[in-house]
Amino acid sequence: MPRRPDTPCKHPGCARLVPYGTKYCEEHAPLHSRDVKTTQEKGYGTRWQKESRAFLRANPLCVRCQQEGRYVKATVVDHIVPHRGDPELFWDRSNWQSLCKKCHDHKTMTEDRYPVYEY
Incomplete structure (x- = not known):
């Protein structure tokens, strides 16, 4: 069964590919720590x-x-x-x-x- 392709990092201007289901690359993930917190x-x-x-x-x-x-x-x-x-x-x-x-x-x-x- 084929797997889904990697997607670009969601940080503006970053074109690194990350595994499907992951939003940010390792470099930008700390900058977006509030994106994953609960309300x-x-x-x-x-x-x-x-x-x-x-x-x-x-x-x-x-x-x-x-x-x-x-x-x-x-x-x-x-x-x-x-x-x-x-x-x-x-x-x-x-x-x-x-x-x-x-x-x-x-x-x-x-x-x-x-x-x-x-x-």
Whole structure:
């Protein structure tokens, strides 16, 4: 039975081949250690759930939809500047905004999709 071919490393600009099912080569795997952690390990545990629910009660409308003149219920608390594991930025309420799922998904796919890594 034939096996699946190796795939390129998912790190931007890296063309090394890795076994199918592996995302990153040995060199880049440490840079993406947060990609394999659970949401609990990333900080989105019980405390986050309580804080985000309270934030949504205080800010019930989607910020982006409001800017377009629509009134849509917010369901997600978004970090305006992605925290990338920085706990101070993660808990900074001035870095939070209320978004509907549609706006949050669009923001994540367009603005937060390709992180900039500094070495």
